Amino acid sequence: MTQQMTEDTTFHHGSPQDAAKPIIEMQNIEKHFGNIIALAGVSFDVKPGECHCLLGDNGAGKSTFIKTMSGVHKPTKGAITIDGQPMNFDSPRDAMEAGIATVFQDLAMIPLMSVTRNFFMGREPLKGSKPFRRMDIEMMNQTTVEEMRKMGINLRGPDQAVGTLSGGERQTVAIARAVYFGARVLILDEPTSALGVRQTSNVLATIDRVRKQGVGVVFISHNVRHALAVGDRFTVLNRGKTLGTAQRGQITPEELQDLMAGGQEMAQLEGSLGGTV
Amino acid sequence: MADTAQTVTDERLKQEGFGARLMKRPELGAIAGVILVTTFFLITADSTMFTLSGIMNFMTPAAQLGILAIGAAMLMIGGEFDLSIGSMVAFAGLIFGACVVTLGLPLILAIPLTLAVAAGLGAVNGVIVLKTGLPSFIVTLAFLFILRGASLVGLKLASGGSTQLRGVRDAIEGDWLAPMFSGDAFGPIFAWLAQIGLIDTFKNGTPKVPGVPVEILWFIALALVATYVLLRTPQGNWIFASGGDRNAASNSGVPVRKVKISLFMVTALCGALVAIITVMDAGSTDARRGFMKEFEAIIAAVIGGCLLTGGYGSAIGAFFGAIIFGMVTIGLTYTDFDQDWFQIFLGGMLLIAVLFNNYIRKRVTGER
Ligand SMILES: Nc1ncnc2c1ncn2[C@@H]1O[C@H](COP(=O)(O)OP(=O)(O)O)[C@@H](O)[C@H]1O
Ligand SMILES: [Mg+2]
Numbered sequence: 001m002t003q004q005m006t007e008d009t010t011f012h013h014g015s016p017q018d019a020a021k022p023i024i025e026m027q028n029i030e031k032h033f034g035n036i037i038a039l040a041g042v043s044f045d046v047k048p049g050e051c052h053c054l055l056g057d058n059g060a061g062k063s064t065f066i067k068t069m070s071g072v073h074k075p076t077k078g079a080i081t082i083d084g085q086p087m088n089f090d091s092p093r094d095a096m097e098a099g100i101a102t103v104f105q106d107l108a109m110i111p112l113m114s115v116t117r118n119f120f121m122g123r124e125p126l127k128g129s130k131p132f133r134r135m136d137i138e139m140m141n142q143t144t145v146e147e148m149r150k151m152g153i154n155l156r157g158p159d160q161a162v163g164t165l166s167g168g169e170r171q172t173v174a175i176a177r178a179v180y181f182g183a184r185v186l187i188l189d190e191p192t193s194a195l196g197v198r199q200t201s202n203v204l205a206t207i208d209r210v211r212k213q214g215v216g217v218v219f220i221s222h223n224v225r226h227a228l229a230v231g232d233r234f235t236v237l238n239r240g241k242t243l244g245t246a247q248r249g250q251i252t253p254e255e256l257q258d259l260m261a262g263g264q265e266m267a268q269l270e271g272s273l274g275g276t277v
Numbered sequence: 278m279a280d281t282a283q284t285v286t287d288e289r290l291k292q293e294g295f296g297a298r299l300m301k302r303p304e305l306g307a308i309a310g311v312i313l314v315t316t317f318f319l320i321t322a323d324s325t326m327f328t329l330s331g332i333m334n335f336m337t338p339a340a341q342l343g344i345l346a347i348g349a350a351m352l353m354i355g356g357e358f359d360l361s362i363g364s365m366v367a368f369a370g371l372i373f374g375a376c377v378v379t380l381g382l383p384l385i386l387a388i389p390l391t392l393a394v395a396a397g398l399g400a401v402n403g404v405i406v407l408k409t410g411l412p413s414f415i416v417t418l419a420f421l422f423i424l425r426g427a428s429l430v431g432l433k434l435a436s437g438g439s440t441q442l443r444g445v446r447d448a449i450e451g452d453w454l455a456p457m458f459s460g461d462a463f464g465p466i467f468a469w470l471a472q473i474g475l476i477d478t479f480k481n482g483t484p485k486v487p488g489v490p491v492e493i494l495w496f497i498a499l500a501l502v503a504t505y506v507l508l509r510t511p512q513g514n515w516i517f518a519s520g521g522d523r524n525a526a527s528n529s530g531v532p533v534r535k536v537k538i539s540l541f542m543v544t545a546l547c548g549a550l551v552a553i554i555t556v557m558d559a560g561s562t563d564a565r566r567g568f569m570k571e572f573e574a575i576i577a578a579v580i581g582g583c584l585l586t587g588g589y590g591s592a593i594g595a596f597f598g599a600i601i602f603g604m605v606t607i608g609l610t611y612t613d614f615d616q617d618w619f620q621i622f623l624g625g626m627l628l629i630a631v632l633f634n635n636y637i638r639k640r641v642t643g644e645r
Contacts, residue, residue, distance in 0.1 A: 072528055093530040108528040110521035112588045112641060113514075121518050122530030124511035134509040161641045 020047045021084070023184050023216045024069065024100070029078035031064055038064040040240040041078070046185055046216035051207055053227040054220045055260050056237035062220050063105050065237065066187050069218070070102040071095030093122065099184030103191050105220075107174040111163030115155060116144045118162050119177050147176040152202050167194035175203060179210055186210055187218040192226055204230050224256050236260055303582030304594035306633045310580060310601050310626065318604065322611035329476055330486045331611070333493075339603025340496035341551055343596055345570055346577035347496075347503050348547030350595035353578050354507070355540040356520030356587030357406065357413040359399075361420035362574055365548035366555070366567025367428040369395045373553050374442040374562040375435045377449060384454035392549050398424070399545025403538035413541075421571065429564045446560035459557035461488025492554050496596070499547070503592035516540065521588030576623065577602050580630040584638055601626065 022045035031039040039061045046052050056062050067073045069080070071089030080087045082098055089095045095102075102108075109118050120140050127136040141158035148155050151172045162170060171194050178186055188207070192200045207217050207230050221227045227234060234251060236243040236259040243259050318326055325331050345362055352359055359365075372394050376387035402420055406413045429440060436442045449455050456462075464487055470476045471484035478484050507513035518526035519533045527533045548567070556562045579585065580601055581594025605622050609615075 070528075091530075091532070092528050093532060096530045102528070104528055106525070108522075108525040110518055110525055110588065112521045112584075112638070113517055117514055117517065121514060121526065124514055126511070134505075135511055135514065137509070163641060 020049070022047050023082065024087075025081045025084075026065075026069060027079045027081075029065065029068055029075045029080075031061075031068060031073055032076045038240055039068070039075075042237065042240070042242050044235055044242070046218055048184075048214045048216050049211055050232040051211050051217040051219050051230050053231035053234045054218060054237060055222075055224070055227055055234060055256065057260055058222075059239075060237040061240045062237055063189055066102065066189055066218060066220065067104075069095070069185075070100055070104075070187055096123070096181065099182070100187065101178040101180075101182030101185070102187040103171075103174045103178045103189060105189040105193075107170055109162050109170055109174060111161065113162060114159045115148070115162055115165070115173055116140045116158040118173065119144045119147070119180075123181060143180070147180050148173065151176045151206065152199065168196060168199055171195060172199060172203075175206065179206060182210065182215055185216045185218065187220075189220045190222060191219075192221065192223065200226065224253050224260070228253060228256070303589060303591040303634075303637070304597060305582070306630055306637070307581040307594040307597035307601065310630070311597050311604075314601050314604050314608070318608045318611065321614070322608055326608060326611040333486055333490060335603040335607035336493050336600070337490050337603075338606060339600045340490070340492040341555060342570065342573055342577060342602055343496045343599030344492070344499055344547050344551050344554075345544075345574035346581070346595040346599045347499050347592050348544035349571075349574040350578035350581060350583050350590055350592055351503055351507070351516060352540045352544045353575070353583040353585070353587060354520050354590045355516045355537055356523065357403075357537055357540065358417060358575065359402065359541060359544045360414065360417040360571045361398075361402065361424055362544055362548045363567040363570035363572075364421050364424035364428065365395060365398065365545050366552045366570060367562075367564055368398070368424040368431075369545075369549035369552035370556045370562035370566045371428045371431045371435065371442070371564075373549075373556055374445055375431070378442060378444045379435050381448065384449060384452045384458075388454065388458070388553060391553060392546055395545040395549035395552075396542045399542035400538055402545070403541030406541070407534050407537060425564070428566075432562070432564050441561055441563040443561040445556055445562065449557060455557065456491070458491060458554050460491060462491050462494055464488040492551075495550065495554065496599075500592050500596040507592055512536070517588055519587075573602060576627050579634065580626055582630075582634055582637070584634055585631075589634075589638060589641070598630075 025045040027043050028041045029039055029043070030037070030041055042061070042065055044052070044054070044065070054062050054065070064073065068075045068078075071092040071094050074089070080089070087098065089098075092102075110121070113121070116137075120135075125136045125139055126133050127139075128134050144158045145155055153169055153172050156164075162173065165173065171191060175188065175191050178188070186207075188203075192203055195203060204226065207219060211217050211230075217230075219227065219231065228248075232248050233245055234248075234256060235245040236256070238259070246256075326335070345366075349359065349362060369391050373387060373391040376382045376390055377384070380387075382390070398420075402413070402417055405411070406416050409416070432440050432442055449459075461467075467476065467484045467486060467488050471478045471482070476484050476486060505513075507516060515526070515531045515533075515536045518529070518531045519536045523533055551570075552562075552566065555566065577598035578590065578595045579598070581591060581596065581598035583590030583594065602623075605626075606619060609619055609622075
């Protein structure tokens with residue numbers, strides 16, 4: 001972790017599209033829960049075809065922030081614009097309809113329901129005509145198995161209950177689902193926390209793939225190495241505020257690590273531990 | 278939901294037998310229960326219990342309870358309870374009786390009016406539960422008393438001091454909609470079957486069973502519709518999701534509020550349907566109508582495989598749960614046992630069902 005950031009890390013990056021207009025822009029977002037100020041004015045945007053990493057320590061407000069982006073929380077203050085138009089999400093459903101898909105940190109999956117039913121929860125495909133319109137279960141089952149296979153997981157069957165999956169498999173279902181539905185913006189809240197090495201590189205490769213398709217990716221991670229492997233821009237949150245945004249290549253892993261820890265403590269710690277953190 | 282898409286074989290996968298697949302169906306326990314109870318009565322009860330008239334005899338109360346149980350089951354799968362459903366039967370009975378007798382309305386107006394009032398009250402239940410975040414258990418417990426009390430007060434007003442409102446039969450005499458909600462269906466078929474000697478007749482040649490009581494048809498139709506909705510429509514998926522984990526469902530785009538409020542309305546509508554059918558049958562309505570039915574409906578739903586914690590269960594299970602209920606209530610009269618064994622039997626069934634469901638849930642979710 002101490003060597004200099006170089007251009008040959010894991011993935012090749014499209015030229016950061018400075019010219020492109022952001023798909024979604026968040027300005028001075030504040031979120032208060034009673035007297036707790038979880039977000040104290042955060043600005044952030046995502047452009048098509050980029051991976052914008054959101055970094056920060058536990059409790060920094062990352063999850064709260066992306067929840068205002070995906071319609072779960074209404075910001076106390078601040079403006080959200082999509083393609084320059086002011087937006088006001090009343091529910092996660094609204095955000096989805098605007099093409100924003102999210103992998104929540106808690107995954108938003110229902111253990112008692114089958115993988116297929118979870119995969120399409122809230123967005124069930126239909127077939128048949130009006131009075132007998134019903135879910136297209138065959139298509140749902142097929143798609144689920146196929147999308148999971150793309151992510152490197154062979155399901156026992158699409159009717160397997162999510163409760164019987166391992167943590168990593170569950171995370172993979174959630175990611176596969178978001179990728180499948182993430183038409184314009186894909187938000188991933190610590191998607192790799194329960195994953196092994198192979199699955200993690202699979203997820204990073206998936207981020208790279210959807211980015212190349214022009215989707216804007218918001219990638220939240222604790223892990224600076226994972227972030228640097230795919231990120232085009234890096235924004236660090238600390239105690240509900242942004243500490244700044246850096247372009248890829250303009251920041252070293254150590255600097256990022258320091259920013260995440262909120263300043264000097266990490267550098268000192270790293271010094272005393274001999275650079276092993 | 279058969280799995281046809283899977284073609285890849287995984288060496289870490291034990292072949293799942295038919296038995297293991299069956300074990301995962303929520304209604305399995307109820308079907309096993311029906312078999313058990315049937316066997317019990319085949320051995321202990323008078324043989325007339327399983328003649329055509331005997332079957333109609335226990336299917337009629339089973340159907341009346343079952344209509345409520347299917348509503349209760351859907352609501353339970355959606356993660357909520359309605360303890361006011363029994364009182365709703367009384368209150369809807371009062372509204373219906375008042376419409377027909379006091380106001381003299383034809384059924385084409387009285388029935389939609391009764392249903393609308395019930396749906397409105399169901400929505401009130403739902404909105405309070407969702408707005409306050411209080412457990413539906415407490416909110417609907419309040420409505421258990423409010424609606425029961427309102428039925429008493431209302432009956433006294435409508436009937437001039439009595440807690441019974443008579444005259445429904447005269448009031449609906451000849452109404453073209455009446456056969457939909459009262460009496461027996463398929464009369465001509467049964468008469469014909471009697472003629473060719475396929476079913477028993479009285480001495481004068483009329484069949485002993487004049488037809489299928491309409492509530493049984495409503496019961497079957499509702500079970501089928503509810504099952505279709507739960508297993509084949511997005512709304513069904515939303516019901517399971519809302520009950521399984523409200524937050525996860527909402528974050529995945531499920532309109533949880535709408536789903537739950539609709540379910541409270543459906544449950545209330547089931548109560549109103551039972552009220553209309555039984556009031557027309559009895560020709561009168563009284564304040565005790567539907568007494569304790571909320572518990573019986575929930576028990577039938579639980580015997581049918583619904584988890585008390587929501588997110589799991591089936592309408593077919595509730596269907597069989599209600600049949601078990603009807604068989605046990607009526608069946609004991611065909612045996613030498615004391616009638617009062619009924620409650621012991623029921624409590625025992627409930628306990629076994631809960632333990633069984635708990636075990637099944639652990640298997641499905643892979644908990645140990
Ligand atoms: N629903 C809530 N009610 C009250 N406080 C909350 C709520 N959600 C988050 N918080 C608080 O907001 C802060 C930020 O939390 P979170 O966004 O989950 O952090 P992160 O994802 O960066 O670890 C924490 O102090 C947390 O306790
Ligand atoms: Mg978080």
